[in-house]
Amino acid sequence: MRICRIAIENFANFDSVDFATDDCLVLVGENKAGKSNLLRALRLVLDPTMPDRERQLGLEHFWDGLGDEKLGCEVTVKVELTDFEDNDNLLAVLGGFLVSTKTPLVARLTYLYRPKAELKGNAPKSLADYEFLVFGGKDESNVFTSAQRREMPMDYLFALRDAEGDLLNWRRSPLRPIIEELTVKLDDTARVELQTLINNASIELAARPEVAESAQKVAKRLKVMVGNEHAISLALGLAPTNIDILLRSLRLLIDGGARGIGDASLGTANLLFLTLKALELDRTVEAGERSHTFLAIEEPEAHLHPHVQRLVYRHYLGADDDAPKNVTTILTTHSPHIASVAPLRSIVLLRDDPDDEATVITSAAKVSLTKDDEDDLQRYIDVTRGELFFARGIIFVEGDAERFLIPAYAASMEVDLDALGVTICSVASANFLPYVKLVGVNALNIPFVIITDRDPQDGKEPLAYSRVYEILHECMDDDEIEDDVEELFAQAETHGIFVNEKTLEIELFNAGMGPAMAAAFAKHANTWGKTRQGLMNEWLDNLTSLDETKLLKWVEEVGKGRFAQALAGRTSAAHCPDYIKRALNYVSNGFSTI
């Protein structure tokens, strides 16, 4: 089973959000964007341990944008679930809550906080006039009962919890069910055998003269104090010796048994806790205690080494075949290490909408990609540590050359990309489309610009034509897109797509970077003899005499990236190619032409 849609109204940071979700949910957003509130909203519907008095909300839980209008408003949290048909227990519960009967079936659970029905539409005077309902389907009298909730509960691990304390507390320890299982499984022979071992060890220890002597010391003093009559016989031994009690006293030891959990680092304790939790989730399903778990972990990066974060959450997020079954993992994170191992479609972005004082939520769940594109993107995100997800804006470029030069030009134009939260993303080709699909309005909706080469062709439209056309196709209807090459490119700029006249290096030369280029060749080209220098001087004297093919060949020789790196130190606003200037202005205008 999985959650397929979440819709929230008038709750906490959320005015009205409605987004699709995939197998797992990785909630990414800046501090205060509302990640914890989103978890809280889910808990209102799904967490059986949340007491009902917490479902009776306070005014502070209403969306702040409502201002003085809060009283009278309704708070709703809708969670839609799907892919539960193969599980009879889940189907038995959710079969009564359907909202779509097409395959796969979709069921809906709703938390509704509203003025009491008995007011019959009269204005509530205070929150005492409010009631909450949690119901399934569309009929509010169809209560989602707590017994049903326990069949598919949400387990909530809050941020910075005391993993060590939980491990040491027998009642709360996730180790407890494992020990209990062990106790039940031991057959009589094994029990006798273990009991004998322990007894013998205990007797042997007690019989040691040194130990016996110490015991005698206590016994003697006791006799002196209270006399023979009241003294009791004493010995030193390993306590206790009953096998069941002994088993309960088993503890996890680390470092080859040298130390207990109390001495472990916070990170280790957390890691062990998460390991035991995974086992416990398996067990609860096997034992028939529940059929599904929504496991919500808040900021799981706490105390974990980045490398370990990646490994643990790759497991929880289901990238491996041994991922926990019957579990929907829900994480909130700041950590690029976790975001980068998150399956693409699990990403849920929370962002402030400054106009609305509300959080906007977008997700990648429904992005339509080919398998190859998806794999490419996933690899890219892994390598770049998911930086896309943390960006407030993105500049997509074709390759490393732009990656070196654009920040340099931005700096010289006094556009502070870091302050704007804008990241530059090289797609290492001209295949922007999958990236655009991922961050476009229908998915994560992150503002972006694209800077690309025209790549002219003899007697045909330039290669950029179809490239740009396909991208525009993602954000508008076909019949709105211009046919004419120049008009298309002009239209593209209003959507943040900037195309040059030919190729980056030619544009640089024409923008006045020639001398800087000559200096770069002098340092990096295989040869920089008289002939080449002469040609270069000729071109510099008369810009129209440039032999583009030759120039590009020399650049190839150095390597485009290396060449650009060498140029990056010599950029200036005055010598910035126009299309890059326009693109950077677009960025600094808040991703808009105005």
Place this chain on the structure above:
Amino acid sequence: MASPQSSFKYLEAAEQLRSNSGQWAVYESTGNVCVLAGPGSGKTKTLVTKLARVLAEDVRAPRSVACITFSNEAARELGRRLRQLGLEQSPRLFVGTVHSFCLLHLLLPFAHLAGLSLPFPLKVATEAQARDIYKKSSEKLRGVGQPTRKEDVDRHRRVHLDRDTRPWRENDDLTGLAEAYEKELRKQGLIDFDDIVHYGQRLVYEHDWVLKVIRAKFPVIAVDEYQDLGGALDRIVRRLAFDGGVRLIAVGDVDQSVYGFNGANSKLLEDLSNMSGIETIPLKVNYRSGTGIIEAAQKALRKDRGHESFDPDRHAFVKTHKCVEGLLDQAAYAIKELVPAALKTREGRQIGDIAILYRNKNVGDVAAIQSAKCGYSFSRIDNSAPYKKVPLTVWIEDCANWCVEGWRTESPPLRDLHWRWLSLQGVLSEAQARTARAKLTRFLWSNRGEGAALEFVHKLRAELLQVVEATRLELADQFAQVDAMQRALEKGGELEGNAKTELGRRDGSPNLLNLLTLHSAKGTEYDVVIILGLDQGSFPSPGWADNTPEKMDEARRLFYVGITRARDEVHLLYSGFEENKYGKRYYNGPSEFLRGL
């Protein structure tokens, strides 16, 4: 653990089944079973023990078991027997009629989703409304005083489930009336009793997702009295069991099928028992009757079913008596001679161990007058009951009984009354349920003790039921039965002056002589059974009520049901003629059913 509601009492109960190979086979079954249970064969015991085992061992929450029975009265009895094994009605166990199953578990949750063209929210027409609508629509179509009865149209609707087939199309008369009636119902935003089952059946047939959900919710479905349940349920059950993979436990007796006039068809059970993929288990040992009665009963049925008495040496007999002066004479003979004799035959036998059975109300009237004359108090159950047993009226009766004496003995248990009260109101949140339970408890507690039933029902209605009546439209027909109940208790009503104790008492006390129609006698047992009116032309009546071979067979089965109620003695009374209401006698001899006995 997700609290599997289980009690281990069933393990003890199971020991009692072990020596009976049929019962044990049912208990041990793991797949579909069809139990053909002869009279007195312990089928209820077998069924409840098996259900208890299934609940303890096979089905865990949130999945459930449904047990579908013929009537609310039967559901109540089954509920009582299950309670003895520690099983309560709960979200894990549904016990109810096919109508309540279809309404609660098919129509209310799915009709809207499936886009059935029914008026929403679903509102069930009361009987009076339905009659009224039928009268109006049929007279509009056929003119005032048109002769076709609503029962015949209802039966036509019940029997022909597929509306695009020839039998539906070819019977212009009934089909036309049915369609006009249904159209008028819809216009008034109503569905009726038969619609519930009809559309329930369509949901299961036409929507695979409904089948899937029902299978998930009810991996096991038991059906009791299969032979009396009509074609719609048969289709639902077959679809669930053979297409949906639901495990079926069907129990019934072809020979006791007596509701053909209602749309039941004994052939359905017979066909089911012959299907592949289902294990058919006959229960042949009769724990009730002695050999003499069992043999006579099989002769009366004209079929050798191989039934045998558990206690073959016990003295038991069937005797015919000729009363030359007619029906009045039969009744007088029964009450003045046979009843006192029967009371003397065995020490400790009480008047409540004797039953007088008859085919119709008129004979019942004669018997009632006669027993009153002779100073016997009696309890009479016929079709002329003043109100119907629906879940709501049955619940009210049980509430009244709890208030009188039940609160001391926990019978019925308060939690059972709670649960039924809650389930009448649909699914409630925990807080709502808590309030509802508290309110009911307070009401019952403050109304303890004996008192007038009418006052009790009035109060209950005002304090608890009013809110529910306003919000749960689908209960409208049940509330009409509460109205009928109140009317019967009022001045001039049939139950005028009844005390709470008397409300809903079915099995008369040991001090009351039992007068029942043969139909009402189903499922009962007595030491001594006296059947009146066994005169050809009356029972059977080949020229009128039993004018087809099918109807004749059904009448014979009804006779069989009567005989098989008895443990020790059966007395069959006839005069050799029947008399119409003007006193004219028709000499057709004794009932043909007596031939060869």
